[in-house]
Structure formats: structure tokens, C-alpha cells
Amino acid sequence: MSNCESQKPEAAKDNVSTNSIDEGLPRELSQLSLSSGSNPDEYHFNKGHSESTMKNIYGYYQSQKLCDVTLIAGGCRIPAHKVVLASCSEYFAAMFTGSLREAQSSEITLERVDSQTLRSLVQYCYTGIIELSEDTVEILLSTASLLQLHSVTKACCDFLEKQLDPCNCLGIALFAEQQSCMSLHKSAVDYIQQHFMQVVKHQEFLSLQTEQMSELLKSDDLNVETEETVFESLMTWVKHDNANRDKNLSELLKLVKLPLLSSEYLIDKVEQVCCDIPECQPLIMEAVKWHLLPERRSLLFSHRTRPRTSTIGRLLAIGGMDGYKGASNMEMYDPRTNSWTPFMRMGARRLQFGVAVMQNKLIVVGGRDGLKTLNTVECFDLTSLSWSTLAPMNTHRHGLGVAVLGAGANSPIYAVGGHDGWIYLNSVERWDACSRTWTIVSPMAGARSTCGVASLRGRLYAVGGRDGGACLRSVECYDPATNHWTNCAPMTRRRGGVSVCAANGYLYALGGHEAPANTVGGRLACVERYDPANDSWVLLARLSYGRDAIGSCLLGDRIVAVGGYDGVQYLCVVEVYDSESNTWRKLAPLSTGRAGAAVVSVPPPRNLF
Template structure:
């Protein structure tokens, strides 16, 4: 094809370069007199044009060139089997940061036409190159490991994500450690995190598999250090350690003390320590030091604040659950029981109660939740109901001798006490005791003071009644019941009068949380955020860190090694907030809120109930 026809007219094959192009005769040769735009137009209309599918079409063309071997400017050689794969540098560089650095920088490979990639499989290399042109790659069980390794090398992030997701879907108790180690080796943080979370969630099944027994000591220590292991009891952790040691006892017996330092021995029962831990460790002095630490934790609860370390902090899964029952909400009576899971930090509806119940008491006896007395919004009740926590069915139990609302309830020595309250006519100082063997209620010695809405708890084998209301005034007084003498004695008073106060026990101390006190000069209620702690050894109260806000009718209990304060009323709102108190740091922090605001509810910690694992 000629670009010039010499001195004559252009041929049919030539390309004209004249500024004026002759058309089919409808327009004159000189078209300068015609305009495509309106006369006098002063604005410029510029509309960018975008061709849909342009990028895909271009890549498709490049793939066609690749398949036909045209314009290829580099050959990649798989170091694993020598397979040769042609490609275009531009396409590889656009898809992979690895190739972009290789071809656009000062590396030696930038000027080479053949490049050998060590330890890369030929078939995988071909698949990866094809992916750079198509954005599509096949992931299978038989290629995912090599593909992920190659994708990590070539920084193909989307392929890494797809392979990681594929492997995450293959996680099983028999392979999760292998996948975690593979992800750690390739520096795939997402897959590693997913695998570790799986190991924690299914720990009790995982430790039954061969992979667990083949872990190294360092890997075992990293595993045992995790606080999110989903185990019912720390006993399972101990048994898993013993199984690992026994798998190669000759070489691993010297590691026992180091492993036991990651087992929370103080949280095991003294009987378990005596029957299982001591016999296994034999004469190992380092292990015995850890056992003695655990015994001291049990023998000296009043010194626990000085003995705190990582072994005294429960794993979340071993805490069990929290149950919140009843109380008053904006609809004037909550009828749903809520359950709190510390691993997910969420409250969920567990089951309904049999009806409205306010100013009542609850206690846990085995797997039975007892709900005692209270009001249904109209009348004061003497009934006791039982919720079976295995079947979530309700049944009626023998009633109290006295109708009571605003009573306090606590377990002491295997029997249940119902303390004080109001019978609908007058404030009460009477106390009843439930014997689960005879299934009868009987009266014990009355308190020295009539009390309604007092806080009731058990400390050091004695029953305490804290504050409350008597007639028109709130109380500062505190009294203590000794079941051996059947007598109530007065203790040091609170620093201020408190009614509707939350009371709980932790580490040998009694805590009084929030409450109210209407002054005689002002009929409106004064609510508290302040908290105080009672030391029975000195018979004295001490002010500690306050709640985040004022609340009365607050529910409180011990959960693990911390206190929880649930719900309440601040004078304007029924609260759904939940706070946790750490006695070590003397700080309150928030947990997940309830699904509904509740004042005057009751809360109880429900331990894990599954039977203890035996050491096989």
C-alpha cells in the first residue's frame, strides 16, 4: 500500500492526506461554509464517552495474543518441573505487584527474556498467568496449597483471599492445626486468625485428634495461653496437657511444670488438685509450687487481691452464663428471662416466666432456678416456682409461710433463706428457711430490725442483711446471722442509708452497690452511684470506685472474679446497662446491654454443668 501516488492522482489503495475530502457529491468540495454547531454558541459541550466492556475486550485480545504466541516478551520457567509459560510483561505487571517490581525496577530480571521461578509448580504457574488475563482461576483440594503459596509469592491478593476462604471452609478438628501452621508459614493473617478461632471454638473436639498430640512444646504453650478456649472447665485443659505429655512421656515429662504454669490451677477445686494433679506431678518441685499457689488461693480468700496473676483469671467459657429474671420495665413488668454469654458479650432471650413478678428473690440449687415471693403488680405473693434449666419447664413448689415482697434470698449450707420484706400491710423482720430434703419452710430467729428491699448475701458461712427500708426511713444498719447459734448480731453500719441496694460477695468482702435514700425533708428519692465494701476482719466499710451513673433497684452478683451490676432505675429511665467491677483495678467497665431496661430484677451466675472429663 502506497502512501504517495507521485505526481498524479492518488490510487484507490492510497491514503489521502488532503485537508479537504471529497464525498459522494452531495456536498461541495469546499465545506467551510457549513457548521455543525449553532451560530453564536459561546459554551463548549464536552461529553466524555465510555465504552462499556472496553477493558474486558482488551484483556480478551491480549489473551488471544497469548494463546497464539504473538507479542509475548517474556517466558517464565517453573523451577519445580521446568515448564515454560509465555506471557506479556505489561499484563503480568498490571495484575501482580511482584511482577511490577521485577519488570519496572532495576532488577536483573527486567532485561531478561527468560526467568526461572524457583519452587513453583508448572501447572500452577500456567493457572496463575491465565488468571492475570482472565481474572478466573480454579481452586481445588488438590491444588489449593500450591496455589496459595504461589499467590502469596506473586502478591495476587484476590487469589490469596479466595484460597484462604476455600481452606477456611475445610476446617475440621482433624486438620485445623495443620491449616493454622500453613497460614502462619505463608503469612496469611486472615486465614491464621480464622483457624485459631476455630481451634478455640472447638477445642474440646480438637484435642482428641492426632494433630494436637504432634504439637511442639512452643505451640502447646501458645495454645494454652489463649483466654478464649471454649472449655466447660479448666479440668479439660489439665487433661489435655496430660494426654499430650503421655503421648511421648519419656521426652515430654520434663515439660510438665512449664505446661502447668499455663493451666489455671487456682480455679480447680481442692479435691481435684488432690486427686488428679498432685499424683501426676510426683516429686517435681516446680509443679508443687504451682499446686501450693492454688491451695493458698482457696485457703486465704481475703488475700486474693495480693495473689492475682494470669492463672487466677478465668477463661471466658468457664464462667458459665448470667441469667436476669423479672423486674419492672417500661411495660411495668418483664416476663422474659435473659441470658448472657461472656464469649460473645451478648444477651439473648432464654424463656418466659409464668407471669409478672416484682420485688422477689431468686436462688440456684443445682440445675434448678428458684423464684421466691414478690408481687405480680396487684398482690404480694408467697409462692415459690422452680425453673428446670435442663428442660426449661416451670413447676410449683411449696409456698412460704408468709407473703413477702421486697425480700432477700440466699443459699447457706445447702438451705434457702427468705429474709424480711413486706407482707402488704407491714414491714417484716421474720426469716424463713427452706429445707430441700423435707421440702418445707420453717422460721428461724428474726432479725433485730424490720427490713424491706435490703441486700442479702452470704459471706464466710454467715447471712448478711444490708440496709433496706423500715417504715418511712431507709437504713444504714447491717446485721449478720450465724446458723450455728441461730442468732442475728449487728455489724458496722453503712456509710450512708441505702434501700433497693445491690449486694454481692467477692474475695472475702461484701459489696453494697447503688441504692436510694429519700431524705425526710424532701419526699423525692435520692439515688446513688457510690459503692462501698465491707471487710469482716475489721468490721468496717470502705468507699470504692463508683458506678458510671446513679441507680437503685440494681441487681448484683459475682461472675467469675468480677462483680456485675445489672439494670436499675435512675429516676427517669429503666436501665438496660450492665457494668462489671474488677476488684484488682478498682474499675467499672460496661458489658453488653440488656435487651430491655429492668429495675428490681434478679441476677444469678449459672456455672457450666457438663460432667467432668476423665483422663483416658
């Protein structure tokens, strides 16, 4: 008899290391049970019966008595009891209780199975205990998966999940996929995406196959600060084995979002590296067109123009009505986790105010404090998390619209229309960041409050609102070059309390009310889009609820609609619009309902997020 044949199973251990699992037994089987039946003098005792039985069976296993099957692996013979194996393993249960010839066999040979691993798993079937370590966990997992020992498989997956690190997560993800352990695979992929900037510094990343690299670059969930990081990671991978990987560069470059790189980076870095590869030239030209022809971007949309989730920043929902005296708090939405968290508070309570973001600063303009209409302006620095005061507007305004016109660091802010506490306003004023003053510009043709205001293609649009009478359909457009307002095509519906957002070369008008705001009915769920190229509006997919006073903002390349008032309650619902499918999809709700909140997109500086 060989040494393997003569080995006896180890005795059960009283103390198990921390790297083990112990399933134990059902609680009701391990405790004393005294129950009376129909006969009051009859009692049933069940104290430790299961433990005692399994201890005896394990004793027979150790002494190799009453065994009715021998498992053979790698030349080693492991006697066991079919009923024990079948009770723990679906693999053995199907083998021993089915019509296969193995059901009658006293010897079973398992090909390509490690003998020591098999011995450990058989012993687990008797004791519920198995040792896990970094050296053995992978072979234990693969063998347990084969034998369909699900509890061991799960324990191994849990163990590996705790071992995830930037230096090993790619390997664990591949191994989990090969073993069809989808929960572990998802955890590993999530870890890779979250720690991408650290993962690319390790050898596993450089050793990826082309198909694996492609799957990685496809993900919009890579946690990167800019798309430049993705391009540089790709080039590092290619240069690691330039002779064999150069031919794959053009295909992999399609997965880098070149249009979202800066124009300087495109010329200085991308073109220099890829200029000699003809297949890369159309991709570079597409990116250059994106920068040079912004008015044609609606024709250039592709997966390369959709930003990765980590680069689109965060949403801030600021103030608004919350059913009490009005909210002064802010909530922040993280698209990576699809969750809202409390942020800062405003310096003072404001309702029906306007907000703009520029130079990493939040500019809060006008509104009312519950008693009077304000002309004051506050500035919140998103880097230092501090408030300061700016020069006040010339006119007190609530229900105004605020927008930044331009993309430069010192682009002007416009405060449009509103109500001064006495009358509806058609006046407009502009904040100059250099002189730090407000100046009056050309007024609109008509007064309007609670209108939607947005900038698009270098012009300012004022949409809908109220003028003291009915709600308005009218739309006006301001050209800063001529300091003049012109009328545009009216909306299909009258909309007071409308929310307006510019996205992808269009204006979007969301919700609002047709009847007076203090009536229950008349809240709108319909959404329409304005195309400045042909001066026309078209209706789109409806929101899930009719409401006005929605906060809306462009986050990445998609519009998010936040909160609102349906005539009865302040809503916490949040929806995102997919222009490709023309559908609205719900996101995580606000922590509390609010209407008239200012909603803006802010960048994710390191010290803040």
C-alpha cells in the first residue's frame, strides 16, 4: 500500500484558527428539547443528538469503518461514506442517487483534482471545518465549485474579496469569472474600477491580454480624474510589449474618449503618438471637430463623447421650499454611488433665488428670506468651503433666472426678470467678475418671473414664467454682441414655474404650471425641446409626475430633474433623461422633498470628495 493509501484522516480539532469556517448545527438540534405528545406522561429528549451522531460518523471515517466508497485522486485513496458526501455536495448527490454507473461503484476516480484539497473537502463534509489561506484558497475554490460544495465556495469567495488589492484584483476578477463566481467577479470588477489609478501601476495591468484591456477601457465607471489618465494608461500598456501590441492600438483607442481630452492634449500628446497609424487619424479628426464645431455636436454624439461617471462631477441641490419655512441646507448627489448626502448650509435662508457656478465658486443671487425680497449676493468657495459676500444687485429680485454666458474664467453672470416685492420685472443685469460690479443691460420685451433661464451657443434665453396674469408661452433670446432681445418661437404649452436646461445644442423646458400657482391642478409632466437651428419646439417623453418648481441641471451629458411641487406636496423624486431612448429613469431620491431648489453641477476637487 502506498503512503497515500495508508494515511489516516486527522483527528478533529477542538480549536479552529481564525481562517476557518464552522457551519455548526441547527440551534434546535443542539439544545435539550422536552415536548409532550398526546400522552401527558410521554416526553421526547433530544440533547446533542445531532452532534453525537456526526461525531460517531466522523469516528467511523477516521477508522475507515463502514465506508462504502473510495475517492481516488492523484494516486491517493480516500475512503468515505456516500450518504455523508451526498448530503453536503450536489455533485455527489447526483452521482450516488441517480442512474449513473457510479451509483453502484465502490471506487470513484476524480480526474485533475488535487488529492490534498479533496481530502480537506471530504473532511469538511464530516466536520463543517476547513482551513483557508492565501496559498490554498484558489484551489479549494475551484475544487469546491466542481463538487458543488456551495458553502465552501462562498467562504472562499468571501476570503478572496477581503484580499482584494490593486496588485491582485485583476487576477482575482479573471479567476472568479473562470469559476463562474459572479458575486466575487462583480466585487473584483467594482474594486478595479474604483481603484483604477492605483491598479495601472502594478504588473497585473501590464500583463493583461488585449481582450481584457478592451473590457476595462469600455467601462464608464473607471474612477479617474480626467480622460488623460485613461489614454496614458493605454500607452503604458502598449509600450510594455510594443512589438505585439502596436497593432491593437487603433482598436483600443476607439474606447478612449478622445473628444473629451483638451485640444492642447490632443495636439501635443495624442497626435504625436498616433500620427503614423492611419487607422487612428479618423478618431483624432472626430475629436478635433468636437472642439472646433460645437454647434454640430448633436451630430457627433457617440460613446466617446459620453463622459465617464467619475469625471462629470457632483450635483448640489440648494435650498428651496421643504414644507416648513424653507430649506437653507444643501444635498450632494454622487453619480458613482447613486446617493445623496448632506453637505453645507447657506449663510441665510433664501427662497426663489438663483445660482451660478464659475471658477469653482457657487454664486447665490437674490431671492427672499420669507419676509422681504433680497438683492444680496453670496459666494461659496467649493475649495475652502467658506462663504463671502459680493456686491448686491441694483434691483431686489425673487423668482429671477440666473445663468452664466460663456465658458471663460471671467464669463459674466446674468440676473433676469423676477419680482421685486411689488411688480413683475423685465429688467436684466450683469455681473462683471473683473470689476466685481452689477450693470443694467437691455430689458426683455415683457416682464416675467419664475421663468426658465439658460445660455446656449453664446446667447441667453428666457422661457415662459408669469407676468402677473396668465402663465406665458413666450420665449426671448438675448445677444450680448448687440445688447438686444428678440422673440423666439413660443412653447407648445404655457408654463409658469418652468425649469429650463441647455444640453447637446438644445433647450429643454421641464414641467411648470398652466393655472395660477396657488391652485391644485394644472401641474405639467410634459417636457419639450427647442432647436435654435430651426426655431421650433417638440414634445418629448413625459416626467413621471406633473410638477412645477423643478430643479434641473446637466450632469455630464444628461439632464437631471430634481424635486418639485405637484400641488399637494413637495417631492423628493429625482429623474435623469436619456436622449437616445427618449426616456426618463429614476435616480436615488432626495432625503426630503423640496421645490424650487437651485440645482447645479460642481467639479469634484480632491479635498472635497
